Amino acid sequence: MAERARDTPWRQGALLPRDAAEALGLLPENPDPAVVIVVSHDCDLVQPPDIEPMMEIIPGRCIPKPDGNYTYGKNPRRLHLPVKSDAASDWVELDVRQKRTVKKHDLSSYQPDASCHLTADAKSVLQRWLAARYRRAAFPDEFNDRFSRTGLAARLARIMSNTGASIAAIYFDLDNGQEIARTHADDPYELVIVLLYSTRADPDAAAAAAETAKAQIEQAFRKACYDVDLGQWQHIELVDCIVASDQALTVAQAEMLKRWNADYISLRANDAHVILED
Numbered sequence: 001m002a003e004r005a006r007d008t009p010w011r012q013g014a015l016l017p018r019d020a021a022e023a024l025g026l027l028p029e030n031p032d033p034a035v036v037i038v039v040s041h042d043c044d045l046v047q048p049p050d051i052e053p054m055m056e057i058i059p060g061r062c063i064p065k066p067d068g069n070y071t072y073g074k075n076p077r078r079l080h081l082p083v084k085s086d087a088a089s090d091w092v093e094l095d096v097r098q099k100r101t102v103k104k105h106d107l108s109s110y111q112p113d114a115s116c117h118l119t120a121d122a123k124s125v126l127q128r129w130l131a132a133r134y135r136r137a138a139f140p141d142e143f144n145d146r147f148s149r150t151g152l153a154a155r156l157a158r159i160m161s162n163t164g165a166s167i168a169a170i171y172f173d174l175d176n177g178q179e180i181a182r183t184h185a186d187d188p189y190e191l192v193i194v195l196l197y198s199t200r201a202d203p204d205a206a207a208a209a210a211e212t213a214k215a216q217i218e219q220a221f222r223k224a225c226y227d228v229d230l231g232q233w234q235h236i237e238l239v240d241c242i243v244a245s246d247q248a249l250t251v252a253q254a255e256m257l258k259r260w261n262a263d264y265i266s267l268r269a270n271d272a273h274v275i276l277e278d
Contacts, residue, residue, distance in 0.1 A: 008104075010045045010055065013123040014038045014112035015083070024102055026059050033062040035083065035092050035116070039099065039130060054101040060094040068163035072198070073129035074170065074260070081126060082165070085116030094126075096133055121200055139258070142182050143174060143189050146235040150224040159216045166209035168198040168246045171257035188225065188237040193217060194257060196246050203245070210243045217241050 016036040021027050027034045038045070040055045066080035070093070073079060079094045118126065139147075147153045160167065173192040182189055195217075197203070197210040221238035 008046055009111050010038055010040075010104075010107065011112075012038060012040060012042050012045065013118040013126060015116050015118075016057065016107070017110060017113045020107060020110040021059070024106060026057065026100075026102070035060050035062065037092075037094065037118075037126075038112075039126065045104075049104045053104060055104050055107070056099055056101050058094050058096065058099045060092040060098075063091050063093050066091050066164050068160045068165070068167060069157055071165045072125055072168045073132055074160070076129070076132045079126070079129045080165075082119070082122050083116050084119060094129075096130070139172070139174065140179070140182075143236070146189065150235055152220060152224050152236070155220045155224070156217065159213050159220070163209050163213055165201070166197055166206040167195055167213065169196040170194070170260040171196065171249075171254070172260050173257050177256060185234045186232070188233045188235055190237050190239050192239050193241045194249070195241065195243050196249055197243065198246055200246075207243065207245070214241045214243050 014037070016024075016026070016038070018027075021034070021036045026036045036057050036059045038055060039058050040052075044052045045055060060081075063080065066082075069075055070078045070080040077096050079096070081092055081094060082090055083092050084090065160170070171194040173194070175190050180189075195210045195213055197206040199206065218238060218241055221236065225233055225235050225237065227234050
């Protein structure tokens with residue numbers, strides 16, 4: 001059995017130094033400052049090259065501030081992630097479609113960039129984002145059609161874009177978890193939205209941002225789906241919009257809800273309605 005290469009300096013979340021990224025042709029072709037982050041699991045990185053000859057990396061670009069639709073893994077394709085560094089920007093944008101592999105041997109003479117790194121929280125977000133590429137929920141066709149046609153999909157995306165890193169996750173409880181067939185506008189889906197705000201940096205500011213988003217969401221749903229003349233909801237009824245701390249939601253509650261990844265599509269393979277385009 002081959003010995004494990006425990007002496008390798010490479011770990012998941014490590015950043016390549018610029019000379020290594022340039023030598024391997026990994027930097028994006030744009031004028032923005034760029035980074036390359038290792039995303040292979042530590043257990044694969046420590047395996048010798050004859051067992052695991054390749055390592056996975058994702059090139060990214062530095063950005064001045066985050067878009068709330070892409071923080072905390074809300075979108076399975078694009079991620080805005082904080083990086084501790086000496087650079088002017090401490091946020092980077094990663095696109096999972098840019099993920100590629102490089103030979104471990106090609107990086108054997110390089111060390112990870114010591115001037116910047118991911119915090120433990122950022123690494124955890126990165127791991128969840130990578131996993132979400134293959135494990136995320138989908139909603140019924142009819143719900144997605146209504147969500148798109150009413151303009152609520154685009155409106156929710158705009159609201160979330162202004163929240164930065166304040167909101168850690170958005171959960172939907174549709175029809176109390178039951179699969180109910182809805183065919184008419186006057187038979188609305190019953191929706192509860194949970195806005196989970198982050199307590200990692202400034203809990204008070206995050207809570208305030210979540211409350212602002214809640215008010216905007218409630219207004220958007222009422223404008224799009226409440227018929228004042230009839231005095232009833234059409235298409236989708238927003239039963240409640242709840243603001244909660246990321247420390248308050250239990251595991252059991254999270255398992256009952258569907259996490260909104262800002263990229264939900266229906267269960268139809270050829271469905272054209274996407275809640276949030278890149």
